[in-house]
Amino acid sequence: MKAETPRTSAMLRDLKRAGLKMTPQRLAIVRLFAEDDEHPTAQDLFERLRAAFPTMSFATVYNTLDALAKAGLAGIVRLPGKRGDAARFDPNTEPHHHAVCDACGAVLDIAAGTLAPTPGAVKKLRRTAPGFHVHAVERIYRGLCGRCTASRS
Amino acid sequence: MKAETPRTSAMLRDLKRAGLKMTPQRLAIVRLFAEDDEHPTAQDLFERLRAAFPTMSFATVYNTLDALAKAGLAGIVRLPGKRGDAARFDPNTEPHHHAVCDACGAVLDIAAGTLAPTPGAVKKLRRTAPGFHVHAVERIYRGLCGRCTASRS
DNA sequence: TTGCACCTTAGAACGATTCTAGTTAGGTTC
DNA sequence: GAACCTAACTAGAATCGTTCTAAGGTGCAA
Numbered sequence: 001m002k003a004e005t006p007r008t009s010a011m012l013r014d015l016k017r018a019g020l021k022m023t024p025q026r027l028a029i030v031r032l033f034a035e036d037d038e039h040p041t042a043q044d045l046f047e048r049l050r051a052a053f054p055t056m057s058f059a060t061v062y063n064t065l066d067a068l069a070k071a072g073l074a075g076i077v078r079l080p081g082k083r084g085d086a087a088r089f090d091p092n093t094e095p096h097h098h099a100v101c102d103a104c105g106a107v108l109d110i111a112a113g114t115l116a117p118t119p120g121a122v123k124k125l126r127r128t129a130p131g132f133h134v135h136a137v138e139r140i141y142r143g144l145c146g147r148c149t150a151s152r153s
Numbered sequence: 154m155k156a157e158t159p160r161t162s163a164m165l166r167d168l169k170r171a172g173l174k175m176t177p178q179r180l181a182i183v184r185l186f187a188e189d190d191e192h193p194t195a196q197d198l199f200e201r202l203r204a205a206f207p208t209m210s211f212a213t214v215y216n217t218l219d220a221l222a223k224a225g226l227a228g229i230v231r232l233p234g235k236r237g238d239a240a241r242f243d244p245n246t247e248p249h250h251h252a253v254c255d256a257c258g259a260v261l262d263i264a265a266g267t268l269a270p271t272p273g274a275v276k277k278l279r280r281t282a283p284g285f286h287v288h289a290v291e292r293i294y295r296g297l298c299g300r301c302t303a304s305r306s
Numbered sequence: 307t308t309g310c311a312c313c314t315t316a317g318a319a320c321g322a323t324t325c326t327a328g329t330t331a332g333g334t335t336c
Numbered sequence: 337g338a339a340c341c342t343a344a345c346t347a348g349a350a351t352c353g354t355t356c357t358a359a360g361g362t363g364c365a366a
Contacts, residue, residue: 021312021363042354057315062354078233080240086353087233099282108282115212128263129252131299141270141292146284174332174343195323210346213324217344239322 007091008034011073013150018071025056029064039088039107040079065089077107079140097138101145103152109140160244161187164226171224178202178209182217192230192241194261218242230260232293250291254298256305263294 011034016022028049033040046061068074068089075090079100088107095115099108110141115136119124125134144152157165162188181202186193198284199214221227221242224300228243232253241260246274248268268289270278278287 023313023363024316026183055315057317057354059316062316063313076233078231078238080229080231085231099278099285099287101285102288108241108285110278110281121294126250127295129261129294129298131302132252132254132261132294132296133298134252134294134296135255136295138293138295141274141282141287142279142289142291142294143285143287145211145282145286149284149286174342176332176344178345196321208346210348211322212324212347213345 004031005035011091012067014071014073015068020067020069025053025060026064028052029061029083030068031088032072033065033068036091037109038064041086041088043086045089055079079107099140099141099143099145101148102142102146103144106145106147108145110139111138157184158188164221164244167224167226168221169180171220173220173224174242178206179217180214181205183221186218186221186227186242187244192243194239194241198242218219224243230246232260252294252296252298254301255295256297256301259298259300261298263292267294 002120008031011025011030013020014100015026015030015094020026032048033047036045037112042058042061042065045065046056046058049056049061062081065074069076073091073093074093076092077088077098079085079088092109095112097110097112099110100106101108115138117134122134125132161184164183165180166177168179168183173179182198185198185201189198193197195211195214195218198218199209199211202214218227221244222229226244226246228242228245230243230251232238232241243262245262248265250263251267252263253259254261268291270287272292274290275287278285
């Protein structure tokens with residue numbers, strides 16, 4: 001049997017630890033998802049799994065990703081966009097921001113030590129939005145990814 | 154006739170300037186929307202307009218908001234959330250971030266001088282995401298709004 | 307091995323948004 | 337101020353992503 005990467009192993013362990021049953025479908029979804037750093041949609045994963053599980057229901061993918069999200073093992077990224085913009089799932093549980101390519105829509109993780117607001121941010125919010133109590137600050141870096149920058153020679 | 158606020162006047166002027174026709178429906182939508190700083194959904198606006206325009210189509214609201222957005226007179230805010238999370242429209246065209254209440258979902262504008270990345274951010278991205286070319290940095294402050302903080306005495 | 311709570315499946319349902327076809331009406335021109 | 341052209345309007349169907357339902361299947365603790 002092929003050895004699993006640390007992230008896959010950790011996700012499977014935590015899934016089990018959370019009291020969830022390890023079905024063949026879930027194993028397959030986790031193994032695909034944990035190694036995918038391109039923020040796949042449910043559709044993406046579903047299509048890649050159809051070969052191995054021709055009868056798998058779409059709901060199973062959603063249910064599993066939902067279970068992962070509830071267990072804190074996955075995040076959901078939703079970005080303003082055109083019609084049909086589906087939610088994207090993120091196996092990275094470390095604190096991080098996102099860089100989004102305006103041209104191709106690619107989403108990259110940008111590591112962050114913490115998402116906690118800086119003292120400066122807290123101060124600023126106290127002025128601009130009195131009464132609002134900040135817990136975390138998320139950032140979205142918008143621009144062009146390397147590939148799209150290159151193709152605009 | 155009632156005097157219009159600066160933002161309403163400006164939006165109407167710019168709409169006209171963009172070559173769009175001033176229909177009664179559009180006038181009404183703009184007058185409602187431009188004064189609303191609570192980031193209404195298309196549904197919200199539609200319902201508030203039904204009294205005055207009982208035959209108005211839902212598509213008209215979307216079309217108008219779309220036209221405003223294309224003319225740079227409105228923004229679209231979409232946030233990760235539960236099912237049925239509709240897009241919210243934002244008449245504020247000044248550079249700003251958003252504060253989102255985790256409890257009630259309220260969205261507040263947080264003024265920002267600019268959305269351009271700081272030299273520090275550019276440097277950081279060069280390390281973390283080589284090749285990515287940042288244009289703007291959006292922030293989402295997550296926490297509890299004043300009302301929700303208060304109601305958790 | 308058994309039992310049951312949790313999973314899976316297929317398909318219907320749902321909410322948000324967009325499209326289509328046909329009609330109406332701004333606004334520019336004469 | 338009438339005519340025209342085109343953009344905008346309406347109703348309703350279509351589409352997309354997501355969730356729900358009901359019925360049968362199965363991981364896994366005892």
